[in-house]
Amino acid sequence: MRFDQLIISIRNQVNNDIREIVLPESPKYLYDPIRFTLNGSGKRFRPILVHLLGRLMNADQKSISKIAIAVELVHNFTLIHDDIMDNDEMRHGQLTVHSKWDKSTAILAGDGIFAMAQILLCSIEIQTKFICQFFNQTTLEVCEGQALDKEFENDVKIRENEYLTMVEKKTGALLGACAALPAILMNRTSKMVSKLSEFGRAVGKGFQLHDDLLEIYGDPKEMGKSLGSDIKEGKQTYMVIKARKNFPEKWDQIIKKEPTHNGLDKFRDFFHTSGIKKETEDLAKRQFNLARDAIKSIEFKNKKELFMFIDLIENRKF
Amino acid sequence: MRFDQLIISIRNQVNNDIREIVLPESPKYLYDPIRFTLNGSGKRFRPILVHLLGRLMNADQKSISKIAIAVELVHNFTLIHDDIMDNDEMRHGQLTVHSKWDKSTAILAGDGIFAMAQILLCSIEIQTKFICQFFNQTTLEVCEGQALDKEFENDVKIRENEYLTMVEKKTGALLGACAALPAILMNRTSKMVSKLSEFGRAVGKGFQLHDDLLEIYGDPKEMGKSLGSDIKEGKQTYMVIKARKNFPEKWDQIIKKEPTHNGLDKFRDFFHTSGIKKETEDLAKRQFNLARDAIKSIEFKNKKELFMFIDLIENRKF
Secondary structure (H helix, E strand, O other), rough: OOHHHHHHHHHHHHHHHOOOOOOOOOOHHHHHHHHHHOOOOOOOOHHHHHHHHHOOOOOOOOHHHHHHHHHHHHHHHHHHHHHHHHHOOOOOOEEOOOOHHHHHHHHHHHHHHHHHHHHHOOOOOOOOOHHHHHHHHHHHHHHHHHHHHHHHEEEEEOOHHHHHHHHHHHHHHHHHHHHHHHHHHHHHHHHHHHHHHHHHHHHHHHHHHHHHHHHHOHHHHHHHOOHHHHHHHHOOOOHHHHHHHHHHHHHHHHHHOOOOOHHHHHHHHHHHOOOHHHHHHHHHHHHHHHHHHHHHOOOEEEEHHHHHHHHHHHHOOO | OOHHHEEEEEEEHHHHHHHHOOOOOOOOOHHHHHHHOOOOOOOOHHHHHHHHHHHHHHHHHHHHHHHHHHHHHHHHHHHHHHHHHOOOEEEEEEOHHHHHHHHHHHHHHHHHHHHHHHHHOOOOOHHHHHHHHHHHHHHHHHHHHHHHHHOOOOOOOOOOOHHHHHHHHHHHHHHHHHHHHHHHOOOOOOHHHHHHHHHHHHHHHHHHHHHHHHHHHOOOHHHHHOOOOHHHHHOOOHHHHHHHHHHHHHHHHHHOOOOOHHHHHHHHHHHHHHHHHHHHHHHHHHHHHHHHHHOOOOOOEEEEEEHHOOOOOOHOOO
């Protein structure tokens, strides 16, 4: 099977598995927003990565599916809560839960999805203890990443390495777990678990740097949201940190003068001509190459699919 | 040791165990509100119940402590999120997390505490899978209870049995888990697990009915919050449901006329003279007796402490 067909087929399976989750009818206050969230159209990169690793290790398909869905559930739970904290109204081209309903509904929907993820993980027959432990340490780290992200908002003293630490926790940790959990399931060496985690974490950092680029240079239709809003909200992206550090006066001007709609074009011009766009692309490339190095150092028989997964993430346009 | 001394000694141990949880210094955004919450002065009824069962079954002290703290952590996580949803500003005589900081901080603090509870549970050496499964099914049920509570707000059609279902999920399920989890740890029969859960659930319902009474007849100083506020917010307590059903016109008058401070005295007079206070006390008593019946049907050698625990809950004044 060609790799792109493989990805489509895994994504279909993930979507099927999610559709097959049986949700009670009542209480509607809890399960309607959960149903709405699970029917959304995520790209499912995280569960896809879990399945790719499962294939490589010939792991039990049923257990791998459970890990894949649990990871996607936790991802969705954090998105719902993050969207409240960040006042984001749109996600994947549809209203966020707190916009469609309200904050209370969204808080509880997130909590419920988190509990559902745990129930699913606990139903795995082998290595349950170690899987749950790694999974929840990861979730706590994701919370730490979101906390740093909130701390950094409007803090103009943040430096590049602090930003990368935040990104590693907020985005890298969960992708690291996607790669590591199948190895934990298969009771592989702790060295392999740690190398796989390293690979996923690097992919996550590259992914987030690309996200920052897409926030400015993406296609608003494909992104399913308005662009540049994070920067206007005071988010510290890598590009903003670079701009403030290397072009403080120019950046001050751009930020102060452009609360309006065509601010996006000014952002695009500035990041391009200042070289910050190129620098961010280079840093993202370095992360993806670190991910490749981690894979090279693991003794796997067939690693081709993991390299192709990195290419897939590196080349995404939305 | 006298029972009241035993309770004090267990409570001290629980508070010690909580104090010994090592929290990272950073990110402060996450760990400061968690530290604040864990330093609060809860009554620790839930972990105390876990310890009482552990004593009865001669369970491993270390595992029991982990279950006890995990249950208390989940209780605290749900309180933090419920307080946001219910706009409550005070809890146990101190500011709620979202009042002291803000809603985003409180959402994330709750999430972090939930993840910490899971990590703790997963570190138990035996029966981990079954403990985690029961624990998370319970947490999902608590979410369902909170969802029903939100659905019922200002819904004047709610009947008594719907209220009791809500209370069983919101308060009963976790107390049921406190009693059941030590038996799961000790691999006791599913019949015993289910009887212990039944006992805890009944205690929880009695506890909540008493809470509704204390919300009107308690001592504001000892309760650490202003009284009658839930009713003014539109919460459906058992007493409100009774009032609306049996004295619709009179109740309408009281609710409409009394948004002000001395509303509390009017509430007190009305519930007393209408007989609703007595009826609620009787229903609570029935729940506590159901809890006693459940204990009687279990083959335990020394059940005395469980009966005394029921007395303790039944006689609490705040």
